[in-house]
Amino acid sequence: MTSPIRVLLVDDHATMRAGFRMILEASGIDVAGEAATGEEAVARAAELRPDVVCMDVQMPDMDGIEATRRIVAAGTAAQVVIVTTFDRDDYLFSALDAGASGFLLKNAGPEELVGAVRVVAAGDALLAPEVTRRVIERHTASAPAAFAGPADPSAAGLTERELEVLRLLARAMSNSEIARELYIGEATVKTHVSNLLLKLGARDRVAAVVYAHRHGLT
CATH class of the missing domain: 3.40.50.2300 (Response regulator)
Known part of the structure; x- marks a missing residue:
């Protein structure tokens, strides 16, 4: 328990x-x-x-x-x-x-x-939903200098599952919500998130979400 x-x-x-x-x-x-x-x-x-x-x-x-x-x-x-x-x-x-x-x-x-x-x-x-867009806009404005990631998402080497996880991250889903959506374990979600952050060169989830929005992955 x-x-x-x-x-x-x-x-x-x-x-x-x-x-x-x-x-x-x-x-x-x-x-x-x-x-x-x-x-x-x-x-x-x-x-x-x-x-x-x-x-x-x-x-x-x-x-x-x-x-x-x-x-x-x-x-x-x-x-x-x-x-x-x-x-x-x-x-x-x-x-x-x-x-x-x-x-x-x-x-x-x-x-x-x-x-x-x-x-x-x-x-x-x-x-809060009311502030999510403002955070994305601020990071998008500053991201070209701080984090751009691969110019072409396909060049990042993300697997199909990692792309699915990234799209759900961009919808502000938590790990547990992603696990339920994809019918996989929460520990597996955490592994996918860690892998896609590494492949994108993103510091954190917010940077990954900004990348997904910029490249039309939402």
Whole structure:
């Protein structure tokens, strides 16, 4: 029997933390602890070693972006999901630069919050649908200098299965969703993703998604 996902909730509003706790615990996710400030979040993450940190942005003493940066830099296994009221580009890109694995708006439904926690706990990245296009556009604009990949996708040597996986990545599917779509194991999906990133010379999944969009593979 697998252990439940352990989550640290970080928000300076106790009512918001209580609401998130109720939603997550009703879905079998363990809320290991809470924090009301950025500094407290960093300390609690080191103490509790959660699988996922749900992180607010605007908080006293240290904002969620800096807290995320410190948690990631500490080398813990915790994946950070930014959960904020504010759909702002500066928050979005600063969070991703700080090492966050996900970005979700607080107006998301309960099932989206639970899904986000499960996705990042599994090692995938997640972006709210509202912001995915902006991330792709930014990376597309900067990618020619940072990552171009093979000019012709056929020259990358991707297998038919790897191409299928790449197309599904470009549809913002997680590894578990790809596994269900293709009727294969999740471990097999991870192997395909690793192989196609290597063949494309892509640093991460976002770069691979940008490549797929640029070359009409979606």
